[in-house]
Amino acid sequence: MEQQTNKQKEEDVSLKLFVVLSRALKSIERRAEEDIKSYGLNPTEFAVLELIYSKGDQPIQKIGEKVLIASSSITYVVDKLEKKNYLERKSCPTDRRVTHAGITAEGTELMNEIFPKHREAIYEICGGLDSNEKEFLIHQLKKLGYHALKK
Amino acid sequence: MEQQTNKQKEEDVSLKLFVVLSRALKSIERRAEEDIKSYGLNPTEFAVLELIYSKGDQPIQKIGEKVLIASSSITYVVDKLEKKNYLERKSCPTDRRVTHAGITAEGTELMNEIFPKHREAIYEICGGLDSNEKEFLIHQLKKLGYHALKK
DNA sequence: GTTTAAAGTCTCGAATTCGAGATAATTATA
DNA sequence: TATAATTATCTCGAATTCGAGACTTTAAAC
16 A cells, blocks of 8 residues: 555656656757757758767768667758758768768858857756756766666 | 856756757657557657546647647647547537547546556656656756746 | 678658648727 | 737648668678
């Protein structure tokens, strides 16, 4: 009986956490998206471009792993970024299955311009907590996320 | 100079928090979605059904506010749940603009069956933290989300 | 060396979400 | 009361994401 009540409570807290987590992220995403849209990109495009901007040329496959989207979606996003002349595809000479995506001069120029602004925007959006609180939150979220990952 | 370095660091922590938050939620969502799909619903359908199951009949409009989706999306979701015979539309007698969505006997039966299972599943998924840690996390996430909300 | 298995990219169609605008009903204003 | 503004719902088309499967190339197994 006592057992049951306790379990009930634990479940409630977990559900609550799930809801609050979803809402907090949604609020942040809405603002972040607004920022990113003002640069003429959507969040996925920005994430892909940012990856290649900071990490250099990437095989199409790897992009999906890092940004957590399906391979068929990457094709779509890279297509769009290529049309905008921010990325270019380069077929790999050593493995002909592979295509790399690399950033263009125009893409680099764009990111030089907007990345600092984006950093600043995220900083403002996350202003509800101080630096130490953020560090601790990161730590806890990692524990939570790591456990959720495995099944 | 010192000022600049400090700012740099704060921005880094904020970016990191954003990434970790996104990933943690994505891990949880993936598992939660898996659970919900096993009941023949998708997350949005479940959320809408759960709202009406626990709070009673709702005007279509209100559903969107509570579940945070656009009005055009609600129409779509309620259509689907109506086709599955879990919800029914009831036109409001006092305000003819309004349509309420109410849960059917079949919908209630389904939720009686699956809601406890879902609670349990979320509890398992969130097992990376103990109850106190969750409470504290909820508190911090509220602070974070509340700040992000206003602009 | 063939045959099989695996890896990387892409095409296609389905599902979901959104925003803009249409329509209808209600409320506020002049 | 007529007019305007607001509210509620829905339609439509566009954007984004996914999964299944096609195709090519490479690696492994025999």
